[in-house]
Amino acid sequence: MGRCIEVAINLPGIVAVRDSKEQAGPVLTFAPAAWSAFTAAATDGVLARTV
Template structure:
């Protein structure tokens, strides 16, 4: 999947001290990318926008 043009944002829930950071790119049409900020050239998980919204709704309830 071509993620050229992705604008990555660090999660506000990421830990500032231990380096456990997640970045999300939600600016691409039809896909949301999630990656480890410590390995920006590493693997990226991709989700359909509706699936990502469902995940966020569930995570906020937990």
């Protein structure tokens, strides 16, 4: 099963994330600074991967 997310960075003051296969499902929202910190940590390999 594929894991797909959509990230909307074009909304004022928030970053919205959802499962692209469940478009009517829940949406997680983050402050832009928090999302930036998360993606930087993921890119740098700081986050532990779990399955």
